[in-house]
Amino acid sequence: MTLDTTRRTFLKGAAATGAVLLIGVRPDGALAAAGDSAQFNPFVKIASDGTVTAIVKHVEFGQGPATGLSTLIAEEIGLRMDQIAYDFAPSNAALYNNLAFGPFQGTGGSTAMANSFQQYRTAGAAAREMLIAAAAQEWGVDAAELSIDEGVISGAGQSAPLGAFVAKAATLPAPEAPRLKDPSEFKLIGNPDIRRLDSAIKGDGSAMFAMDLHLPNQMVAMIKRPEQRGGLATGFDDSAAQEVKGYIMSAVLPNNAGVAVYAETTWAAMQARDAVEVEWDLSAAETRSSDEIEAEIRAALDAEPTYNVNKSDQAATQALLDGADQVLEQTFYFPLLAHAPMEPLNCTIEATEDGGIRLHDGCQLPTGPHMALSQIFELPMEKIEIKTMLAGGSFGRRATPDADYQVEAALAFAVTDRSRPVKLVWSREDDLRSGYYRPAFGHKVKVGLDAEGKIVGWDHRIAGQSIMKGTAFEEMMVQDGVDHSSVEGASDTPYQIPGAFFGLTDTEKATSTLWWRSVGHTHTAYVMEVMMDMAAKGAGQDPVEYRLSYLTGGADQDRLRGVLELAAEKAGWGNAPAGHAQGVAVHKSFGSYVAEVVEVSGSAEEGVRIEKITCAVDCGLPVNPDVIKAQMEGGIGYGIGHVMRDRITLTGGAVDQYNFPDYEPLRIGDIAAIDVHIVPSAEAPTGVGEPGTPPAAPALANAIAAASGDLRVSSLPMDENGVAFA
Template identity: 70%
Template sequence: MTANISRRGFLKTAAAAGAVLYVGATADGAAAAGSSDAMLNPFVKIDSDGNVIAIIKHFEKGQGPATGLSTLIAEELGVTMEQIGYEFAPSDPQVYNNLLFGPFQGTGGSTAMANSWMQYRTAGANAREMLIKAAAQDWGLDNADLDIQDGMVTGGGKSAPLGDFVAAAAEIAPSETPRLRDQSEWKIIGKESTRRLDSAIKVNGQAQFGMDLHLPNQMVVMIKRTPQRGGVVAGFDDSAAKDVKGFIMALPLPTKHGVAVYAENTWAAMQARAAVEVDWDMSAAETRSSQEIRDEIMAALDAAPVYNVNKADTNAVALAVDEAAQVLEKTFYFPLLAHAPMEPMNCTIEQTADGDIVLHDGAQMPTGPHLAYQQIFGLPAEKIHINTMLAGGSFGRRATPDADYQVEAGLAFVMTDRSRPVKLVWDREDDIRGGYYRPATGHKVRIGLDADGKITGWEHQVAGQSIMKGTAFEAMAVKDGIDHSTVEGLADNPYVIPNMAVGLTDTEKATSVLWWRSVGHTHTAYVMEVMMDMAAKAAGRDPVEFRLAYLEGGNKDAQRKAGVLKLAAEKGNWGNPAAGNVQGIAVHKSFGSFVAEVVEVSGTPDDGIQIEKVTAAVDCGIAVNPDVIRAQTEGAIGYGIGHAMRDQITLDGGEVEQYNFPDYEPLRISDIKAIETHIVASAEAPTGIGEPGTPPSAPALANAIAQLDVRVAELPMSENGVSFA
């Protein structure tokens, strides 16, 4: 999971950065190039006063890379967290690409730390050695006699701030083999005392999110979009909108997917958009209901699968199940889900005096809009700049294969005379009713157990809507017709299960579908862990012991999975809930990390379930920032459980029925009384943490509720036999 950049590759990117010094965008959007600051490599900038700036290639939507990547540089360079700041990298996939995505700059898949671990440590170590060489030359000392600690170059009886040597260091070539600090030297990595760099500005209001940006003389644009996927504009009437104070104009998008309504401010844009009447051509629009979509998925589960995912002998597996002493069968259904981040989609676009285009955005995948804008504006890449800002959540929504909202903004801007910046604003209703959704998916499972309760065969069929097919990512993510994101966590699970066959059938998309926090793991973990619980009960075994039996003798992944399972059981006081309470457990590997969770609940499904406590055990390799790991685990648990409890997106005649938080209700803080996270000490390279806490959360809750004789196989739980206090 962790990518190690080659030293040759590092030197190439260092040379690229040195040639440019610094390219980005200033606060007012004007392109900025060159400064008195020294770029010692693409990731480390230091000014003559010794202020260190980490250049962060992954955007910050709350998951912590600004702190995590700065930590790696600070540790290797030899400065404290109080002595380092950060800036987001400019859009340049040749220098700032995600090493796990190829030549593409982007954040996602819990890859920020995994692909940057060695890259950012190397950057910090190289900067340290360049400064030491400069100091050694100035002082007439040997390099080996010097070090940097707390921002001071020291050794040989001398000491000076590292800022004294920045100019000279910038002239020194980076090393091919910088010495990385040994773990015994670490003062920041893995320390509980290390806190987030962005907490203060988010508390005191200094943090600038995309929605906060207001450029002089800007217009606000909102899009009146088709109520059904596939509808296009046939005509519109904006006569009533002209009575709205602040209304400027209304124009159909060149794609005919909506009407852009321009106004002087957001409120006027909302009011004017509501007044615009649109004649929609729905001849090619989606008209199915949620029930019809569900029926199609269930029919696919009843037929032979199109793809044999793990190339199993399906006849032999079927026979092993049919001849078993016990056969367990269950069918599951997972509805469409919205991402619903707290900050809806928005971005601002402007043209500079020299004709450059600048996009201000919480840009999760800057390469996407960068490429799109080259086509929209007919400009070369160097004439387009992306100023990445903070984002108020994403959960996958800001990273679409077609750069949807950024393209909307580009089209809305290119239709104007470009004399005024244009800010695109989505409201909550736009987000819930016209966005992208987790695909609807179904599973059908048959498990055979022998007389001793051991698994003899496992038949598993999946049917649902492919995320990757038909997108720019299909070539990378689809192999032999199989979209791995649909079956991840199932086809490659670490359990050692005999005679397992996994089949897959794609069904037609009813909406725009997209990865959603932990992608396919959101449903594969639920089914795997509920079925393991059912099998344990049928075998008369303790659920933890039963799972451990299928991890024994496995590879390292199985051993690490067993490790978090044991730790969660120990810390969650497994088997000994408080009087009147019941417990459930689940464990899953996703994005290279392993998470087990024990959920303890009180109450009854009829009178209301209260989640008393969730105890999580996490193995994500070396814990760079334990505080961030705990925060992300808590958030991931709440996100997974909250949606499983109450949420779904339903369609009526192709239109989304939900519109806002009253009928798409987010988790409330009172829903979970306590969450406790325990981190496994590990020497493995760091892996992801933004998503892995989500997959086991819902099945752990379901397995707890099953102790009260309600086995939930269709979500949300509140629509399928469970009420919550």
Template identity: 70%
Template sequence: MTLNTSRRGFLKSAAAAGAVLFVGATAKGAMAAGQSADAMLTPFVKIDASGQVIAIIKHFEMGQGPATGLSTIIAEEVGVTMEQIGFEFAPSDPAVYNNLFFGAFQGTGGSTAIANSWEQYRTAGATAREMLIAAAAQAWGVEATALDIIDGQVTGAGNSAPLGDFVAAAAEMTPPEAPRLRDPSEWKIIGNPKTRRLDSPAKVNGQAQFAMDVQLPNQMVTMIKRTPQRGGLVVSFDDSAAKDVKGFIMAQTLPTKHGVAVYAENTWAAIQAREALEVEWDMAAAETRSSDEIRDEIMAALDAEPTYNVNKAERAAVKSAVDGADTVVEKTFYFPLLAHAPMEPLNCTIEQTAEGDIVLHDGAQMPTGPHMAYQQIFELPPEKIHIKTMLAGGSFGRRATPDADYQVEAGLAFVMTDRTRPVKLVWTREDDIRGGYYRPAVGHRVRVGLNADGTIAGWEHQVAGQSIAKGTPFEPMMVHDGIDHSSVEGIGDSPYQIPGMAVGLTDTQKATSVLWWRSVGHTHTAYVMETMMDMAARAAGRDPVEFRLAHLTGDEADQTRKAGVLRLAADKAGWGKAPTGRAQGIAVHKSFGSYVAEVVEISGNIDDGIVIEKVTAAVDCGIAINPDVITAQIEGGIGYGIGHAMRDQITLSDGAVEQSNFPDYEPLRISDIKMIETHIMPSTVAPTGIGEPGTPPSAPALANAIAALSEDSELVAELPMAEAGVYFA
């Protein structure tokens, strides 16, 4: 069962129920334990006198599985089954619940949930186990080394009792400085393919509470009438027609003038009243470019010298090597704006308590952002602001905006009321697709020189597009020497051993609000790298798998692990043995610390329709905490990547988004891919990312399969594929 409460709330409620053992960390990162709510740390695990173990999940759950993964780690170390553990989402408290990869910031993203929490949660679970064992050893007068906790029972030396019997005594003890972590040979849950998600039953039976499910007593619903073009401001509005809508309460211009907040008794009334509202906009500073103009600007930037040299290679020398090569393979690529389009549109609910505290109910991916923003909006200290993190129906990065956009909207809408009624902000699907944040539009130009023996002599690579990080609070972390790493990740730092590689980058003007999108820069860099490797292999007369392996001959982990998944995917897919009438394409890529190779097998043709018969994936993400979750994430990542490459784009006309909903921004259908097969590489390396790494290789593997259909087939270099004349049956 998923519980949602504030820090003060869950500590007090647990303490009131009787003896409770809390185990977690102090603000300085040291493990601590106790049962006093007032003197307590911020816990990662709590155990009550009934023996109920609760994992406190510091990461947001949008379907990618950290609630199950982190609970699995705790359960394994404590010694309980998955049926004996529950979870709660942690409150907003970046002093301890910070993402270790993000600094002093609490948030989920970049496929870091398990990777940055692995040691923390193992240590917390082991600490709890050793404290309970110490209490039992003291009660029984035996050596602690003779005891263990198995399936929730403290057992050994001829004794056995439920772990709950020792919670009170354990809570009075000093935690061990270096608890013994269970050896992998002891694991029963970690790596077990039969371990199932904790949140699935509640989602199936309707008990799970998503942010959209929040319904507080006497709440109002607000929707925002937003500018149709980025940068427009409200001059005035007329709500005369809106007043005729049953349930309409009022309308007010946001203090930022970015829109008009419409308040109503329910969602339908808010939608109708907003449609009836007439707004005069100041468009002096608004975006007016069309998609064609934006594309032309990006292509012009590719024609010029890049602003930044990413990997410090001598560009002139690399150009000379390419120009002097026996064969030159070159291609120009373009990637359009893309929407995130999660199944649950954006929403959150805000209320004020009798004590004057502000409470936000939200599928909060980056709780530190709205927490800081609300301190300014409401002029309150941080301890007077509480964020109750709910489940979210997807995000793909959309809920992780640097400016906490929709939470700020809700806060501003609420502060304009008398605060006696909660306010629920709701976005429609059209709001999200037309007025949200997008994967940047990006262009690439690549020239690869090949020697007579088919080896790479030089690789010239230019990128032009809109920076995600520049001008945001994340700039100090993501931008170095002027280079936004998210624009070029996966190219200059590719594990391929490519001699004479020069990578240049030019930032172009942002056409709209841009944001990380599932796998961020890897969404386009993997496509370019992997299709160019195929083109180079064909030009050299070599097999695409063999050609890639020839550039992964190093003995460092990057080469050996990438080569490992490449071989595994090729073997499991029967590379080179496709039935008559079918073609295969392969791609392999490292992202977020993990390595994924995929083989796409297709039939048909681009005129009558291509059928994706099968996708075979191999993944190395370190220790596989939950194989079932890993498989699901790889499948989802493949579908997300292929679906968008097939037919999706966001286009602008005079600065306004033309798409509005799923009929003209169509997500992947379950019928689009007949079969996906995932193989997980065994590993003893610490876990790495899994939420995003399945996406980057999927589209280039499909593109390579299409190019391999016949001698006349060409690589699709401008997405979506449907716009390039590729028809899917």
């Protein structure tokens, strides 16, 4: 990585305010020191008192980038973890873009560590070398004799805290190619004893989430939305709302998508909103119910697919199936699902003294709302500021192609006189009934086996509601008519399957669809792994050994083999206690490889209890093992909890579910134990926020099949389709 030093030096004139060292990496990989006439994305800030702050370009909603990216900087500089703090970067896509997203700043796709690993290490290494160079000049010694350990520069008989050299370092050029530490030198990266930087503030309640923000003189706004997608507000009567103490006003949003109700407090806004009567135009609204949507998807599976995903020979696959000794067939249906993060959506918007707009938000994809607010308020981008705060979960919901809730807040603010900040608050009911959903999907699969049980043909039809079509991401994510997020994890399976055909048909969207934790892998992994289990049973072979026989020929296959063998070993595969049964699944998503073994007791009829889940993950170099284990546990729980009992249903286009009593999240007693094992690796780090989710549900399904006489749960959720849970 080359460092550009021709135009950048350390911040001059620091004496007036205290020397501050700002180091960053440009999108092209070059380092930049603050003070340059152009703006570059700074990742490291060092104050004259020695305080080091990592500037984190990814939102923290529980997945760990605040700790992970700080670890990289602390490692390269030579700090303890208690010697580094973090702050969130401002919205500026030119400076803080996600390298996996191109020109967009944002968090998602389990890319935070993968796209930032080299950037943050290089920034930390540059800071280390600059500080050492300053100390070497001050002491009149060779810089090669000096090092930094626990924030102290020492060597050549000298020693001092690094803060003593910040002012001197501010006069030196940035190094062209700072030396990155060899893995043998790591003290923090890969250390299982490193704990999260944000645990203490979240534990004692001092952490400031977006919902916690309360600006002076703010109003709280809640939106009354139509029950059916596509309804428009044409007028309202707020006479009853005027009786609510704290009620201020109501206004139809400029896009007619709802009525904003303003009050002094959240409770008053809730009460007033309930009291407002709205006139709706439902002529273009969704009117279908869930059974109609399912029927449409199942009909699409029975028809010829619209798209030949892999451009394979469909007739040849059919001929192979016709000649097979045994054909296994199964149709699957996956319902709509809500994201349901613990913190419902919210954000706060205010005018700034210089005529701009500031948005306070647990913002997952800042570029979208930044552009939207610029258009709504007819202001240049530099007049829009987004202050990123902690968010209480997301699972994809806080990043939408149309910046839905941030646009709501902007419109609600725009129709006021803008003298008071407006805090938009969604209730839990709003989130479940008016949000965005994992789309409904169906799969129909036929697998042909020969006399020895080997796969000779695989015909796989997929039908469902596209996430990307009709959005700003269509051009990037849709190729030859195929939305890759509809088929990922199936059409690109690492299994070496002969005679495979994959077809796709899009069906009409009944709701606003959105990526949901692990996106298309949420349903494709289930189908692939249940079908592989059925094939193993049809072949009369062990499910683990059967899968291993199709994982040969390349790096993907080798790494999947590694996690599968490790999970099986650690789970005691084939040696479950009496009365227990095991199921297995293995899947690659977001660059990571995960295998899981679920051990259950009981039966589908009498009640299944999940006794233990054993997970093996290969995510490249494990930067923070404690965070990785937590993310695997969380991803497993998220996947298991939703297939056990959750679905979103529609009646006449309106969502039926209201709150957690009828959309019940995972309970702590649902899984007795989770055991996570991380594969040692020197490969580049890959994602951990989502890859734990895809194998969880099929591993459970396969364990239930083993415990219940080969019951294959092909429609979800499980408790609505023949499975009771103890």
